[in-house]
Amino acid sequence: MKRWARVALKILGGLLLGVVTLAAAWAAFNNRWVDDAPRPVPEALRVPPPTLPAEQNAVFALLGLAEAGDDPHAAGLRRWAAMDAGLIASLPASPRTWPPSDARHPASQVWHCDAQTTDCVAVWTREADALRALIETHADIGRRCEAVARPGMAIDEPLITPSTEPKTAGELYIRRATLLPWQTTVNCLRWLQVRSALAAQSGDRTAMLTFVKQADALTGAMLDGTNTLIGVNVAGAMARRHWRVVTELAARYPAAAPELRALLRPMSTQAAETSRWIRTEASFGREAVREYACMDLGADVSPMPADHPFHCEPRFWAMPNATQHLLDEYWLQAQAKSGGGALNMLEWQPDPASTGVLGFPGATRSEERWSRSPRPVFRPMCASRRP
Structure with missing residues (x-):
């Protein structure tokens, strides 16, 4: 085999090995076995009980x-x-x-x-x-x-x-x-x-x-x-x-x-109070994260008959606790930003991942996408850890 062909094969093999190594490292740090531990709901995001009979x-x-x-x-x-x-x-x-x-x-x-x-x-x-x-x-x-x-x-x-x-x-x-x-x-x-x-x-x-x-x-x-x-x-x-x-x-x-x-x-x-809907949106997201951790992210449950059986099967790549912690940061940012008035949120660029030591830039884009949709995005897409 010619020398240039051997060099090309070595380079190609190195690239493939690098890709496989990165994928394996990513997978090792992004699955339900390494999910965060559960945390209590932050007090500022707790939905108050009804006040009207x-x-x-x-x-x-x-x-x-x-x-x-x-x-x-x-x-x-x-x-x-x-x-x-x-x-x-x-x-x-x-x-x-x-x-x-x-x-x-x-x-x-x-x-x-x-x-x-x-x-x-x-x-x-x-x-x-x-x-x-x-x-x-x-x-x-x-x-x-x-x-x-x-x-x-x-x-x-x-x-x-x-x-x-x-x-x-x-x-x-x-x-x-x-x-x-x-x-x-x-x-x-x-x-x-x-x-x-x-x-x-x-x-x-x-x-x-x-x-x-x-x-x-x-x-x-x-x-x-x-x-x-x-x-x-x-x-x-x-x-x-x-x-x-x-x-x-x-x-x-x-x-x-x-x-x-x-x-x-x-x-x-x-x-004009913003905290009421911030709390309920945080609550909705919390429940949606919990339910979507049990189903395929591509599944659409809306056309299913109401009596269609449902069984929670935790997905290997779903990390609901880590996703929820990221969403809590998102809504706590919203609470803090709107404290001086709802208009303060007009220029808000939410970046909950920036609060962590291992904040990942892609999290911001995914969380913005989640905020426009009732379907949350799970790790590794929204809260990916670096190995």
Whole structure:
């Protein structure tokens, strides 16, 4: 064999040996046998117990708006109990529906007017006849909405109870934790807004102010009482639309402007508090990490039937404790950054791995990816150790 060929083979063999050695070293330090020991949940990330009794919590009435029976609150409590137990598939379909989302329906686009970008009061006034017919058709669920959205209403968004050992796909926390009635709540607000515009168009100032104040009560309860990040985002979007509609009504009907202007007040301290959703997001991540450590990272449990058997089989490459410790650092950074106000988080570039002696640059990218997705990333991808 020629000398240059032997040299090339030696170089190639050295490279292959180096790659194999690095892979073996990486594997030795990144598997469940070398996972961190469990740690208690940091006090700053513990979710506080509910402060509002269930019988006073309007979130259950919102959950039961579309259910059968005359008591939406009781219906919502039953549905929540089924959700919390992983039995949501056993519940019948909701018999009541809101106005159609079908774009072919003549009043659909009018109903779904985006108050953040359009003068919806003008649109609703112009299409008053079509909207009145639509409202008459759906008067049943609308009356239930009006009965729930009252001044003084309060919300304390509950959290699903994690299952220690889920036996079916329906019991998985990641399947049950995002089932609250936010679309129903948004439609209830839209119902009140449309009714306020139609009342103003017909000259009934008293009815207009009644519906607007009901919409304000619903929006305020959402701002003060949502505890998850998705709930806070929904409440924020509702508030922006509500304030825009109130402003448009005041501009269109100056005689009612003083009473409408009083509704355009600053958010409460409670509504601006960030620690409530930071705690719940940390809690969600903790449970998701625990469950995904038992399944293939590529598996998608959402299409599985609720009664599909589930058995925890720890994955060799999953390191849930180490991943959870990294996530705790992530959320503790968020707590510290937002202590002076939520706006301090705008320029935040989370880097929980930088707090450790063996911080790994790739962890930051993976954690950012995790924060945009309900699926956590496990070691070796998000918390890889160096050998």
